[in-house]
Amino acid sequence: MVRIEDLFSMKGGGSTGLGSYMAEGFLAAGAARVYITARSEDTLQAKAAELTGMSDGECVGIPGDLATLDGVAALSSTLHEKEDHIDVLVNNAGIGTGGYFEQMTVEDWDKTMDLNLRSPLFLTQALLDLLKKNATDEDPSRVIFISSVAASEVFKHVMAYSTSKKGLEHLTPQLALALCDDHILVNSIAPGRFYSEMTRGAWENPDSESFKQSLQRIPAHRYGGLEDMAGVAVMLCSRAGSYFTGEVLNVDGGHRLRF
Numbered sequence: 001m002v003r004i005e006d007l008f009s010m011k012g013g014g015s016t017g018l019g020s021y022m023a024e025g026f027l028a029a030g031a032a033r034v035y036i037t038a039r040s041e042d043t044l045q046a047k048a049a050e051l052t053g054m055s056d057g058e059c060v061g062i063p064g065d066l067a068t069l070d071g072v073a074a075l076s077s078t079l080h081e082k083e084d085h086i087d088v089l090v091n092n093a094g095i096g097t098g099g100y101f102e103q104m105t106v107e108d109w110d111k112t113m114d115l116n117l118r119s120p121l122f123l124t125q126a127l128l129d130l131l132k133k134n135a136t137d138e139d140p141s142r143v144i145f146i147s148s149v150a151a152s153e154v155f156k157h158v159m160a161y162s163t164s165k166k167g168l169e170h171l172t173p174q175l176a177l178a179l180c181d182d183h184i185l186v187n188s189i190a191p192g193r194f195y196s197e198m199t200r201g202a203w204e205n206p207d208s209e210s211f212k213q214s215l216q217r218i219p220a221h222r223y224g225g226l227e228d229m230a231g232v233a234v235m236l237c238s239r240a241g242s243y244f245t246g247e248v249l250n251v252d253g254g255h256r257l258r259f
């Protein structure tokens, strides 16, 4: 008989926004230890302490800048010192650089691609030995990329951002195939509009006409939040998600249907 608690339990194992929602979800689902990373150390350590305080597991903050290859190498080295294996890697950090083609600078393009596309690939490569260590066909390790609904539409004003996210979505099946013999599942979550620092400008005045109109464009008539993000991340990393690989899961309340 299938037991629901087995389908969704995760035993073993971002300072704000979607990363913190997923970290909270993993801890609530029974993960022993969850590492989060960010550049601002105070916010990071406060979130790590808050999440540790609300669960039986432990949340550990490792400060660093994932936009640089040195930052990727430093995070990998710290994790190698602390753990002999990892079960789940979520490549979440991303930057929503705006800008139209005419105003595009090399700096903006590189900044976006470095954090949104290059780091997820090379962090996964740097942690591959830890991800492989305990992975089996019955209990595979997981790599998750955080894409965006922006990958599915032509967003002229965030050209670099949407292109980077489309790239991530193409990388997903490529890496899924490359890592299948290592028993590692690779999937992307493509969020629509979620409450976070990145979107604060859009939702912080909930009575504004522009916010109300933006809700009307979303078939679910609301922004996504903690449970929406935590739920899908926990599902992908639990027994319930162990037959998904190379997949992009749109978690957008139907947003992409109304472009």
Ligand SMILES: NC(=O)c1ccc[n+]([C@@H]2O[C@H](COP(=O)([O-])OP(=O)(O)OC[C@H]3O[C@@H](n4cnc5c(N)ncnc54)[C@H](OP(=O)(O)O)[C@@H]3O)[C@@H](O)[C@H]2O)c1
Pocket (backbone or CB within 6 Å): 014, 015, 016, 017, 018, 019, 037, 038, 039, 040, 041, 043, 064, 065, 066, 067, 092, 093, 094, 095, 096, 115, 146, 147, 148, 149, 150, 190, 191, 192, 193, 194, 195, 196, 197, 198, 199
């Ligand atoms: N919110 C949405 O509606 C939405 C929709 C679609 C996709 N997404 C994607 O979801 C992911 C998370 O976004 P969010 O909305 O949760 O944004 P957020 O609230 O701004 O959080 C971003 C997190 O990443 C960290 N971070 C940013 N740059 C970093 C860097 N260079 N190195 C290490 N950490 C860094 C931030 O901390 P520090 O600033 O201290 O480094 C923060 O903890 C992104 O990939 C974004 O593209 C979000």
